[in-house]
Amino acid sequence: MPRLKKLSQQLVSLKKNGKEVIIVASGAISAGSILYNPIRKIYDEYEIKQAAAALGQCLLIESYRNSFAQLGQKVAQLLITRRQLSNNPEALKLSNTINALLSDPCVIPIFNENDPLSQEGARLRENDKLAVILACFCHADLLIILSDVAGFYTEDPKKNPNATLLTTVEQITPQILGRKEYYKPSKGLGGMSAKIDAARIALSSGMPMIIANGNEDELFEKLALGRIGTLFLCSTEQRKYKNALMKQPKGTVIVDDGAKEAILNKGASLLSVGVLDIQGRFVAGDTIVIADHNIAEFARGVAERSSRELLKTVRKIKTGKMEDTTIKTRISVIVVHRNRMALV
Numbered sequence: 001m002p003r004l005k006k007l008s009q010q011l012v013s014l015k016k017n018g019k020e021v022i023i024v025a026s027g028a029i030s031a032g033s034i035l036y037n038p039i040r041k042i043y044d045e046y047e048i049k050q051a052a053a054a055l056g057q058c059l060l061i062e063s064y065r066n067s068f069a070q071l072g073q074k075v076a077q078l079l080i081t082r083r084q085l086s087n088n089p090e091a092l093k094l095s096n097t098i099n100a101l102l103s104d105p106c107v108i109p110i111f112n113e114n115d116p117l118s119q120e121g122a123r124l125r126e127n128d129k130l131a132v133i134l135a136c137f138c139h140a141d142l143l144i145i146l147s148d149v150a151g152f153y154t155e156d157p158k159k160n161p162n163a164t165l166l167t168t169v170e171q172i173t174p175q176i177l178g179r180k181e182y183y184k185p186s187k188g189l190g191g192m193s194a195k196i197d198a199a200r201i202a203l204s205s206g207m208p209m210i211i212a213n214g215n216e217d218e219l220f221e222k223l224a225l226g227r228i229g230t231l232f233l234c235s236t237e238q239r240k241y242k243n244a245l246m247k248q249p250k251g252t253v254i255v256d257d258g259a260k261e262a263i264l265n266k267g268a269s270l271l272s273v274g275v276l277d278i279q280g281r282f283v284a285g286d287t288i289v290i291a292d293h294n295i296a297e298f299a300r301g302v303a304e305r306s307s308r309e310l311l312k313t314v315r316k317i318k319t320g321k322m323e324d325t326t327i328k329t330r331i332s333v334i335v336v337h338r339n340r341m342a343l344v
Contacts, residue, residue, distance in 0.1 A: 032056025
């Protein structure tokens, strides 16, 4: 694998220059799908992907191990789930393990989501998302996502050779969100759509991120000089509470579609008028999950008020004989302020 060999050489060079390197590998499901051939029919698509990932993870880590071993470098495999990143005792153990591995100049940790053990609703789904959440967890200085394209374009460069490469992006605008589906991967779960979702998390969490072509020669030297790739960089004022992604949540607030749309695409705070239900008990200052009506988490944040106080407000809005939305909004209170929220 010429590409992996080239990447390994450059990463070893970074390590020798004193940089701490963590890899989030991709392709376990795709690799395992080639080998997976069950003797009976499996109707659950998610179970098929879990089984394929179990096979593919072996192939993936073996490829990395062989490539780095030729350069005198060792690799360590860490398979994680969202639980390990959000549960305080497990997160602490994971953090200690990462620190121990990084202290060895001859070891590079390689992460992948533990698909065979992840519950479908709790999956991170794409390794791009795993990479940005892990980067926040490790307080990394920079996240680099390598692709088969030079960065983020105004259009699909494979379809329009005149598409313009965006060198810097400071905000994920509705226009960018509208273009994120412009090309999808032939295999796996990634693609530019997943990378833009990752960039949205990165910007909301204060994590600088670059999308670049992994086939470039002297890749990291060119990145350091700003010659290639798309840099997603938020201003100091835009930085959110990245720790909100990692802290063990005390409760969940379920919101309607209007509130979800406002948070994801309009940069809005969460107001009580958009709350459908509240699960768990929390006080002001606790981290809480923000989920849609399907109980799918899409953001986390720091609660402005307790669950008890919020329940009273929500009941007042729901039970009050107020058909006028303006009046409902007027008595609504902030549940999670946008500046204390991070998309996940």
